[in-house]
Amino acid sequence: MKKFINNNDDFLKESLTGFGKAHSDIINVNLDPSFVSRKNKTKDGKVSLISGGGSGHEPMHGGFVGHGMLDAACPGFVFSAPTPDQMQAAAEHVDSGAGVLFIVKNYSGDIMNFEMGAEMYSGKNDSIITNDDVAVEDSTFTTGRRGVAATVLVEKIVGSLAEHSGSLEECKKLGEKVNKNAGTMGVAFTSCTVPAAGKPTFDIGDDEMEFGVGIHGEPGRKREKIQPSKTIVGNILEAILDNLKPEKNEKNLLFVNGMGGTPLTELYLVYEDACQILQSKGIEVTKSLVGNYCTSLEMQGVSITLLKCDDEILKHWDAPVHTAAMRWGM
Amino acid sequence: MSVSFLISQAKSVQKVIDENSAEIEVLDQKIGDGDHIFNIQRGLKLVVELEDAIKDLPLAKALNMIAMKVLSGIGGSSGALFGTFFMTMAKSSDLDKDVNFNKACEMIISGIKAMKERGKADVGEKTMMDVLLPVSEKLNELKNESEFKPGLNEVIKIAEERMLSTKDMLATKGRASFLGERAKGHIDPGARSSQLIIDTICKSVINN
DSSP states (O other), X not given: OOOSOSOGGGHHHHHHHHHHHHTTTTEEEETTTTEEEESSOOOTTOOEEEEEEEESSTTTTGGGBEETSBSEXXXXXXXXXXXXXXXXXXXXXXXXXXXXXXXXXXXXXXXXXXXXXXXXXXXXXXXXXXXOBTTSOOOTTSOOSOOOTHHHHHHHHHHHHHHTTOOHHHHHHHHHHHHHTEEEEEEESSOOBOTTTOSBSSOOOTTEEXXXXXXXXXXXXXXXXXXXXXXXXXXXXXHHHHHHOOOTTOEEEEEEEEOBSSOXXXXXXXXXXXXXXXXXXXXXXXXXXXXXXXXXXXXXXXXXXXXEEOHHHXXXXXXXEEESSXXXXX | OOHHHHHHHHHHHHHXXXXXXXXXXXXXXXXXXXXXXXXXHHHHHHHHHTHHHHTTSOHHHHHHHHHHHHHHHTOHHHHHHHHHHHHHHHTOTTTTSOOOHHHHHHHXXXXXXXXXXXXXXXXXXXXXXXXXXXXXXXXXXXXXXXXXXXHHHHHHHHHHHHHHHGGGOOOOSSGGGGGGGGGTTSOOHHHHHHHHHHHHHHHHHHTO
């Protein structure tokens, strides 16, 4: 394992402390229990948005704390859900009285810990569960689809509504709409190494890729030989379109997300491939996001998310945002 | 069940889990994401370190401190589930009186029931519940028997059989559920760690 690390026990604390110093104009980092919150107190009457999850997906979620997005984020250990006391402390710290909306990715550990955090928090609160990963078959008898990159879009869009005086109920409703309108699928060329493990989570050949990979290095739909970008992107989009079934006159946001180890040059190439394929199918791409937003440590790979946008979604997507990882309009 | 019993069991379990950590880690890397063993080891370390803080406390308070430590110190599914287990045990009535074998069984049974509700998982879903639920049923039969040693030997056997039975299951809960058919052929890491914990504690009770 080659990582910038001093000792494993301090890995997360040191990284969070650095994050706090680097972005001290926007956020504060609280340790024990760990949470990232906005530097400025949540204004009265504004619903607070809190997300969280295992670390190793940076900038998700701490990098999305700030104006127009989250009020707080709770980082767990690498790839492990955060603990209920973190959610409780974060909620108590940021809630200005309008209530708290927890944004939770659909993974068993996250669901359980956020549930307990919500039970322990005495103020008004509600939750939305993201589950945009079309690689996983959905069924009432299983854990269901994973919550992955579209969580970024949910946090941005609902964050804007909260900033514009949306109520807890309205924020939840919009979040659920964005989640339902989004589909994501990922592919990985390499595994990733959890610092505590010291070796890659899975073995993968030089000429292989994991199709439908999750964001923790957990294997996906199938193992295949690697193919030209256009073929891979085409297969990913086929799975997403099959699921989302966008109408021809509908507007869409195309989000190409890097898993951490793939350079931007390749991400833009993937974006170009995806645009061409969507255009050939008569699907309109109106908005774009390209970059490393929901990563899996140093994994090489991408995920593609398509979000069907109505006017409400478009308005809140364009609204100003100022966080460590996303900034426009201000 | 006493505070000193809890502390000595935590130490024995820690030793056994450490000895088997490589195996559990590999199982989790096959069908999960590799965090289970580190979470369990971190939790056990935290509980063992609590010794000085809890050794003179009443049982209910000690269980509560263990629950909070596990809940806030582990993370992931394991933290929520084992935290729920200890929290439920701490809420049992009459903990200020002598906690005999029957009472201890009742506490463990209610703890496992709460874990089932928290995780919303049942037998046959390739999780730790495949081991814990049958063990809980057996303990329920045992608690009225005066001769508990043969019963605990059966618990050990049930835990091992059920742990092994997860090998050929499809997973419908937890990370392994995303794998579909590919999860088959691997024992569930949570079932393995739970079985080791049960094995260690039962053997210690039988031999003392």
